[in-house]
Amino acid sequence: MPRPFQITYDANDPERLAGFWAEALGYDLQPPPEGFDSWKAFADSVGMAEEDRGKYAALIDPTGTGPRVLFQQVPEAKSAKNRVHLDVAVSERAATVENQRVAIEAEVARLVAIGATRLDDNEEHGVTWTVMQDPEGNEFCLS
Numbered sequence: 001m002p003r004p005f006q007i008t009y010d011a012n013d014p015e016r017l018a019g020f021w022a023e024a025l026g027y028d029l030q031p032p033p034e035g036f037d038s039w040k041a042f043a044d045s046v047g048m049a050e051e052d053r054g055k056y057a058a059l060i061d062p063t064g065t066g067p068r069v070l071f072q073q074v075p076e077a078k079s080a081k082n083r084v085h086l087d088v089a090v091s092e093r094a095a096t097v098e099n100q101r102v103a104i105e106a107e108v109a110r111l112v113a114i115g116a117t118r119l120d121d122n123e124e125h126g127v128t129w130t131v132m133q134d135p136e137g138n139e140f141c142l143s
Contacts, residue, residue, distance in 0.1 A: 006058075006068040007086070010078075011136055014071035018057035020115050020135050021069060024088065027059040030068070078137045086140040093127060093143075100128045104142050108132070111142075 011017045022029055036042040043053050055073040091103035108118055108130055115135035122129050129143035 004067075006070050008070045008072060009138060010074040010076075011071045012073065012077060013136070014057040014073050015054060017134065017136055018059055018069075018071045021071075022059050023114050024111055024116070024134075024140075025059070025066075025069070026062070027066070027069065028062050030058040030060045082139045085138070087129070088140060088142050090142050091128075097123060097126060097128050100143070104128065104130050107142050 009017060009021075018029060021027065032039045032042045036045065040053070057071045059069040061067070088107075090107040091100040093100075095103075108116075111132060112118060117133040118130060119133060119139070120131040122131065127143065129141045132140050132142060134140065
């Protein structure tokens with residue numbers, strides 16, 4: 001039986017990184033728990049200290065099919081290449097390499113405008129992809 005899972009990112013600024021990935025993935029910022037009109041109201045209800053607020057941000061798939069994505073604040077900066085990364089599909093694999101590249105280029109431009117960095121372009125076995133970094137340097141691919 002499959003188990004539900006979430007993807008968790010360590011972050012220096014969870015809210016900023018969540019905002020970037022919400023735009024990149026078409027996800028929504030997770031709303032506060034039922035019965036609360038804001039995360040502040042929820043934090044107040046559980047007695048969360050002011051210094052602990054803003055240490056987490058989460059995204060949910062508006063269709064309910066994809067995994068939740070959590071961003072948790074950590075004190076250290078990213079220091080090495082990711083061992084796991086997201087491959088974000090923005091083109092049809094069955095399309096020609098030229099058509100894949102057109103779709104990828106449009107998404108590269110959109111994501112660079114909101115804080116991503118382009119690292120490298122690749123093509124192999126009829127598939128093309130671009131390696132990118134999010135605003136905190138986490139690698140991901142657009143294919």
